[in-house]
Amino acid sequence: xxxxxxxxxxxxxxxxxxxxxxxxxxxxxxxxxxxxxxxxxxxxxxxxxxxxxxxxxxxxxxxxxxxxxxxxxxxxxxxxxxxxxxxxxxxxxxxxxxxxxxxxxxxxxxxxxxxxxxxxxxxxxxxxxxxxxxxxxxxxxxxxxxxxxxxxxxxxxxxxxxxxxxxxxxxxxxxxxxxxxxxxxxxxxxxxxxxxxxxxxxxxxxxxxxxxxxxxxxxxxxxxxxxxxxxxxxxxxxxxxxxxxx
DNA sequence: ATCATTGTTATAGC
DNA sequence: CGCTATAACAATGA
Numbered sequence: 001x002x003x004x005x006x007x008x009x010x011x012x013x014x015x016x017x018x019x020x021x022x023x024x025x026x027x028x029x030x031x032x033x034x035x036x037x038x039x040x041x042x043x044x045x046x047x048x049x050x051x052x053x054x055x056x057x058x059x060x061x062x063x064x065x066x067x068x069x070x071x072x073x074x075x076x077x078x079x080x081x082x083x084x085x086x087x088x089x090x091x092x093x094x095x096x097x098x099x100x101x102x103x104x105x106x107x108x109x110x111x112x113x114x115x116x117x118x119x120x121x122x123x124x125x126x127x128x129x130x131x132x133x134x135x136x137x138x139x140x141x142x143x144x145x146x147x148x149x150x151x152x153x154x155x156x157x158x159x160x161x162x163x164x165x166x167x168x169x170x171x172x173x174x175x176x177x178x179x180x181x182x183x184x185x186x187x188x189x190x191x192x193x194x195x196x197x198x199x200x201x202x203x204x205x206x207x208x209x210x211x212x213x214x215x216x217x218x219x220x221x222x223x224x225x226x227x228x229x230x231x232x233x234x235x236x237x238x239x240x241x242x243x244x245x246x
Numbered sequence: 247a248t249c250a251t252t253g254t255t256a257t258a259g260c
Numbered sequence: 261c262g263c264t265a266t267a268a269c270a271a272t273g274a
Contacts, residue, residue, distance in 0.1 A: 001252045001272090049253075066253045067271045078271075095270055097254080145254090152252050193252090202252080209252090228264075232251085249274085258266080 002064040004150020005194035007046045008116050010070045014091055017084075018044045022055075027082035029098040031060065041084070046116070047109040048149030051093075053084065054105060061099045068096040115150040115190040122183045129171060129179065137227040138174065138182070139167030148186060153231045154202065154209050155193060159186040160235075161208040166242035167233050168226045173243035208234045 018041060025036035036055065043054040051062040062082055064070070071092045080092040101108055112121040113128075125147060133141050142148055142156040151159075160167050163182040165174065174182075196202045207215050214221055214236040222235045 003252050006252070063254080064252095065270080066251065067269090068253090069271085076271090097269095143253095154252050230265095231253090251272090254269095256266105256268080258264100260262105260264085 001066060002049055002068060003152030003155055003190075003193065004046075004048050004114070004116050005190060005197050007049055007051055007064070007150070008194055009197040011044055011046055011051065013072055014070075015044055017041060017086055017089060017091070020086055022084050022086060024085040025060075025083070026085070027080045027093065027098070029081040029096070031082070031098040031100045033100075045105065047105065047111065047114050048145050049152070050109075052105050052109075058100060058102050059105055061101065062093050063097045063099075064093070065095060065097060069094050070096075109149075113147060113149045115148055115155075115187055116194065120187060122180070122187070125183050126176075126180055134170075134172040136171055137167065138165060138169045138171060139233055140227040140229050141171060142167075142186065143229045143231070150190065151186065154206065155186065155190055156231075157209040157234050158189045158193075158206055161240060162189060164239050164241055166235060166237070166240040167224070169241070169243035170245055173245045175243075178243075208236065210234070214239060 020041060022036055022039055022041050025033045039055055041053060041055060045052045049063055053060045073089055075092060076094055078094060080094055081096045082093040082098045084091045111117040111119040112124050114120055128147060129141055139156065142151055142159060159182060163185045165182055193202060196205055203210050208221060211221055217238050219236065219238050224233050224235060226233055
């Protein structure tokens with residue numbers, strides 16, 4: 001079950017297939033797969049929660065949604081929604097959505113917004129949030145894939161707690177230094193998530209997600225479903241300050 | 247068996 | 261048109 005780091009983790013397992021020949025692409029996903037027989041897979045990369053499989057002139061994205069997964073050289077009981085077959089290996093995707101694009105990934109995705117990309121640009125993200133989302137709840141902005149590509153519900157909860165900001169704070173009321181810090185902390189926690197992926201320790205190491213008491217004060221953690229993104233949100237009102245315009 | 251879940255998109259309705 | 265609410269999709273483990 002995937003947030004951005006999950007995709008990066010999976011890619012580590014298949015990166016060696018970059019530059020090799022795809023014998024066949026298949027699966028029940030309704031994507032145009034013309035020109036994918038006996039062709040070189042030029043590049044395997046990601047943007048946010050999307051895998052990117054690049055061929056000459058076109059590429060596919062694979063998105064795992066909430067329940068998707070990837071297996072290499074193994075099959076599940078259910079049919080794969082997408083697979084790439086190589087001479088000796090096979091990548092299987094389950095419960096995933098596939099989209100074909102004509103052109104190059106950089107024409108569609110801006111790596112400066114990808115939390116796990118070296119190009120991630122904290123200053124750009126800060127100015128985009130100020131430019132576009134002044135009246136929004138910070139909890140919603142942290143789930144916006146156009147701003148924080150790869151962020152998900154766990155990352156959002158952890159980043160807000162670690163930054164001591166209440167998810168229902170309004171962007172315009174958050175002081176510059178606090179908002180900049182939130183962006184930095186979000187990126188840092190995303191890498192922590194990546195380092196824990198595959199160990200089964202993500203929820204265990206979380207400070208607030210899935211917890212009932214605050215690790216700082218032992219006080220009760222509240223569960224709310226705020227804003228537009230009505231996902232489960234954990235809050236310690238003692239630690240997390242709410243910023244509202246006067 | 248029932249419930250919840252690391253996500254997104256299409257559609258209806260105001 | 262723009263916003264929001266709702267449904268829809270589907271696998272797995274507690």
